[in-house]
Amino acid sequence: MKLFKLRGGVHPQGRKELASERAIRVLPMPDRLFIPLQQHVGAPAQPLVKVGDHVLKGQLIAASQGFISAPVHASTSGRIVAIGDYAAAHSSGLAAPTVTIASDGDDRWLETDSPSDPFSLSPEEIAARVGAAGIVGLGGATFPSAVKLSLSRKNNVRTLIINGGECEPYITCDDRLMRERASDIIEGVRLIRHAVGAVDVMVGIEENKPAALLAMRAAASGTEVKVIAVPAMYPMGWDKQMIRALTGCEVPADGRSADIGVLVHNVATAYAVHEAVRFGRPLVSRLVTVSGGAVAEPGNLVVPIGTLVETLFQYCGGFSEKPARLVLGGPMMGSELFSAAVPVVKGTSGVLALTAREIGSTQAAPCIRCSSCVRACPVGLLPLEMAAHIRAGNSNAAVSRGLKDCIACGCCSFVCPSHIPLVHYFNFAKGELMEQERGKLKLEATKKLADERMARTQRIEREREAAAAKRKAAREAKEAAAKLTQTITEAA
């Protein structure tokens, strides 16, 4: 198949060999699971259980709130021991509402009904089951999948793209999943296709995963699913990049992929859809890559949602040397973890323990305008100019140069010979803009309240004046009448 030309991108050292040849292993059930209520884009889920309740694996423990949200399920059977704040998997290290389950060791599933033929379900029913299973985008975006399914159906999506890019270095969980669960993924893909009514289905897999390509091609033969090798480069897994590579179309800057008739889902999401629709199993575990130069035995583990990151490292033999940095996700876009005592969430594709040599960063030096960042940017931005404006405290000038189109992929910082933390500048400016916008909203709200108060007092004042005038008029009329009576009396 003809592939379309892409812009920018970099070729970081893959380091995937650390974990790519390690078969999937199931992590033994930990004693305690810490399940955050917000593991997705949108409103946090609302807890339905109380401390002391006994729950079964797969039982709903928090319901989705509003249109864009996702429910949360118990990852094992056991007792709810706490509902409250617990450190979240975020570089801030701040706490977030979390349900803590003490495992009873039985790992007993909740009995659910599952259809004998999932393809006999209506598209709406599939979307409903995907939504009820708490499935979110497992590539890392964690957008509720059911919302995407129903939006796509409304927008008459014709092309379904399944993203097997996995371009982040070190991360191999999608690779392993495609090698070992290819037929399940393909069935999930076909279910998604059925749910949105797409015509073309393409699975894009980076050509540096030949075993995954082979397995997926074998599983897809005889179906309407086309498996296509795409060039290995970062950020191939950016959904819009995958769309451009496979269709040649670009998603409008102000729109969504559905606007050009395309829906993109990750391979792991397709697998989760299969599990949910075929077996009625909600998303209670996911495949996580544990890797990095400091990990003794890197690997790919099936991990119950809510397992602490430190448990994963322990299971992988601990550290062979002291890690310089713990990273949640891949090295290009992942965030630093200050503590490994935070839970794995639905969007966790990997946890890394990197050595100082692997990070390889030095002190930032002045920009020499080499424009490596311009060549590397997959979006077509001018990172050096944007960063210069942000440094000068002029975030708005950076916006006019496309700051809002920045996807924070890190290509610019990666190639910068001066080691300037460009993405850091951009994220700072985005935060500042958000602050500004919030301030503006607040100001508007205050102004509105003040205006209303003014209008109210004015109205009261007017009413009071009107009443006074009325009283005065009445008094005058009365006086006039009295005078008249007097005159008449006098005259009489």
Place this chain on the structure above:
Amino acid sequence: MNPIAHSPHAHAPITVSRVMLLVMLALTPATLFGFWLYGWPAINVWVVSLLAALAGETLILRLQQRAIRPVLMDGSGILTAWLLALSLPPLAPWWIAVLGSFFAVIISKQLYGGLGQNPFNPAMAARVMLLISFPVEMTTWATPAPLGSTGAASWLDSLAVTFVGAHVDGMSSATLLGHVKTEFTRGIELQQALSGYYAPLDALWGHRGGSLGETAALLLLAGGVFLIYKKIITWHAPVAMLLGVVVPALFFSSINPAHYAGPLYHLLSGGLMLGAFFIITDPVTSPNTATGQFIFGLGCGLLTWIIRTWGGYPEGVAFAVMLMNAATPIIDHYVRPRIYGRNRRGVSMSIEPAKKES
């Protein structure tokens, strides 16, 4: 608490000093050839230029009360002085080299705010300053006298040339471009002016009178190709500059060969090769985008050809580069990459459902 380390948590194995080192490596063959061709005086000029750049940078940083070590270690000052030295006449006295290097690193670079902030290429700015201020010293060229040959100056003689200003008989000559320009003013036609003065093969290797490191066209080209291969520079600006010279030269020489020299003559003369691969590829003073760099290079080439052909100076590379340096901000303002999902003017593509045949 540690500051938060920001993504990416990996980095390409590249630093500013590595970039500078690779460029110096690429310059080495042409430089060694210059040393061999012009002997000890050339080596003196090169050494004095580099030392003066280090001293000048130390001085200005001390005055500005900034950290000296990281700036000296980035290699940019040394590279600037190296490029300047290559564009100087091999017989230049020591103070020309010192003045040039001081002007380059102090006035053209650090006073603007240091590395990355200067609008003009420091080496070219220094060369232009020297050429305008000291035309005699800057146009006294050496006849090639390779090291070890009979005409070569001994090391002691070279010290006298460089530091005392001693004049050695039979050592000076004119450059090809200078000679042709002089002959034109005397009303002599091109072919006649070139006869006995111009041998393309010698020019290719660089065996002729000229600046210290500008004559070895092939070695400079090899250095440039090495830098393109190493992804330190891209082909856009160099190729555009060569085109900017070759195209008008081809056109005018085919109309009037008696007055206009052909493309090969232009390609192999003066500072064109050094300029195309090492000067206009200076990232600081050239545009950011590939298209911008192409326009920039084309402008440098055209201006070089125009100055050589119709200007008062025999060589125009330095002037052309400075003029185009001044145009860099405006090129960068108008030439920008197209942003994903937007048209060239930055407006979002229309949100129309894709019309695709099934």
